[in-house]
Amino acid sequence: MHARHLDPIAAIATAPGRGAVGMVRISGRALEPFVQAFFGRSLTPRHAHYLPFADAQGQPIDQGLALFFPAPHSYTGEDVLELQAHGGPVVLQLLQARCLEVAQDALPRLRLAEPGEFTERAFLNDKVDLAQAExxxxxxxxxxxxxxxxxxxxxxxxxxxxxxxxxxxxxxxxxxxxxxxxxxxxxxxxxxxxxxxxxxxxxxxxxxxxxxxxxxxxxLRDGITVVIAGQPNAGKSSLLNALAGAELAIVTPIAGTTRDKVQQTIQIKGVPLHVIDTAGLRESNDEVERIGIARAWEEIERADAVLLLHDLTRQHDADYRANDAVITETLQDRLPAGVPVIDVWNKCDAEGEPGALLPSATDHLQLRLSAHTGQGLDALRQQLLTLAGWQPAAEGVHIAxxxxxxxxxxxxxxxxxxxxxxxxxxxxxxxxxxxxxxxxxxxxxxxxxxxxxxxxxxxxxxxxxxx
Missing domain, CATH: 1.20.120.430 (tRNA modification GTPase MnmE domain 2)
Structure with missing residues (x-):
């Protein structure tokens, strides 16, 4: 055990910002003299005491609850003192500063805790093992x-x-x-x-x-990153909005509307999916759009799965098909081996009479949907879960x-x-x-x-x- 593990430690133990209640926590060996110096009295173990928290001049900082947990029956396995006050950041900072001030005589070597140090001590004192600590x-x-x-x-x-x-x-x-x-x-x-x-x-x-x-x-802990890619006006931003259930990305008929990535984490049956909408892939003389396209390829190369979006209403357009072929070929060159790609044909609601898709030059899974009406979205969600490796029947899953x-x-x-x-x-x-x-x-x-x-x-x- 390092020498630093012998030091008593203190920290504000609630999240930054304003709240109804905030906490300052102290952990160390033999905290009774510090408790006596801070309050002028001892505290009954594991009982909540409603007390004034005063500064060095005896002026009130706040009033709140003090709880003392003698070792080994505490979170860290050491003596622990918890001071619960009103959750204003200034109040908690004053309270923490007062603890350090009292400690100069009553608890030498008290210092501010490092990130995770309370839980680290719980691990070192056999209160939890490493998997439980994580x-x-x-x-x-x-x-x-x-x-x-x-x-x-x-x-x-x-x-x-x-x-x-x-x-x-x-x-x-x-x-x-x-x-x-x-x-x-x-x-x-x-x-x-x-x-x-x-x-x-x-x-x-x-x-x-x-x-x-x-x-x-x-x-369940990490999820997967899914990148939506394709030519301009294929409906990438509309698909992101449909999956997220919110208007996150701007949608217009103007090609090149999306200049930078738009990211949203959604969940499907509890599995987090980090979905990224990217700029339309095409040749461009616009410097800003070119930067957006370069960033799109960077995101594609880091993806766990790619949704290659196509426009059904343009599938018979020779130029459109040629550009799609270039994107598909570039994907094959730039994607790491094993990253799945789904060919998603959008705008099936505007296609008129449904017809067969033209033959694909790849072995990608082919899906039809409408980001506008929601048709086919459930099939896409299920396919994303399948790609992620999620098994709905899994029971007793523990975080890893x-x-x-x-x-x-x-x-x-x-x-x-x-x-x-x-x-x-x-x-x-x-x-x-x-x-x-x-x-x-x-x-x-x-x-x-x-x-x-x-x-x-x-x-x-x-x-x-x-x-």
Whole structure:
């Protein structure tokens, strides 16, 4: 534990701005002398006390609630004092400054907390594991109800329990292999009698289930970025407005109306989709429009999926088809491998008698819709969910992060290698033991049984001050 973790810390623990209630939080070891100096009296643990908060001259800063939580029964596992006052920023700053002033004599080394330091201490004091600590930040940042509920499940320990179950299975297998190494003359018979291969297969099956739920949780947390691209006047801005259910982008019959990207996050069945409307793709002598088109290609290259919008009313126009072909060819050159493209044919309400689409030179999925009437939008939403990898029947999804997915993939690779080794007629038990050890190490990084300090620093630095 670093020396800084021994310092008492203080912070305004509510969001910036005005509100009905605000909080200043202090955490540290042996806060009783500070409490006595601040209020001139002690506080009953875990009881709300309505008290005046006075400055150095005894003049009132505010009146509010003071709550004292002695260690270890607190959020951080240390002594914690929470001062709840009216939520004006000036009031809270005065209250925080008064805490630092009192601490000069009563609580030396009290300092302002760094981002996420309260939760970091909760982790270091075994109040939460690393996955639960991250779930706190994800719960705060959740942009959809489904993401919030999934983060709540992770915070309650559902994800950690899955990881611990996998770890216990790995530990048991390691025990069998390590024991076998001590008695080499009985190695194969001992492993077969213990059904080591069956245990490994069951571990793989459980791991696959955890990985699937984790991928769904990561999708709820991060969503996907969808870029709407196409020629001018194909209806890109109208489609963004239709998907968002609001007039976000200006829509006119004038080609080139959209000069810069317009972005909106929407949710479909709880999955956040970051939809970006871009400038129409064409040759232009207008410098401002050219900048907008360059930015459009930058967004397209960063997309998780692209909606290539076409105008049904112009599908028989030779020049229009030629320009579409150029855009499609450029997409194939500039898009990273594996990024899906959907050909969306818009304005089906204005097409007259529905006819067959002209043959496409690509294997893109083809959809008809009307951004004006909403016809076909539900099919597009469902297709976007499919592209994202969302499975509606998924239950018990817990929030997950990219690092969790990477760690689980590493575990899977080591378990796969261990399975291959065990299937050999004369398995190299030392290599088998090493693969299982590496799998357990990768698994442990998720819950933080051990981990490098720089990993902890990156994780907790993304938290807000006071949390």
């Amino acid at each position: 779930a706190i930040a994800d719960l705060i940042d959740a942009s959809t109800e489904a993401a919030a509920r999934s983060a709540g499940r992770s915070l309650s320990g559902a994800f950690s329990q899955e990881i611990h179950a996998l770890r216990d299975a790995l530990v048991h297998l390691r025990m069998l292999v390590e024991a076998t190494l001590d008695f080499p003359e009985e190695d194969i018979d001992f492993l077969r009698a213990s059904d080591a291969q069956g245990q490994l297969i069951r571990l793989q099956q459980h791991l696959a289930q955890v990985m699937q739920r984790a991928r769904q949780g990561a999708l 992060r990219a690092r969790h997915i990477a760690a689980l993939r590493e575990v899977d690779a080591h378990v796969e290698q261990a399975t291959a080794l065990l299937q050999l007629p004369a398995p190299a038990l030392d290599l088998l033991a090493e693969e299982l050890r590496l799998a357990q190490n990768a698994l442990n990084t998720i819950t933080g049984e051990f981990g490098a300090d720089d990993l902890l620093g990156v994780i907790f630095s993304s938290f807000c001050i006071g949390k």
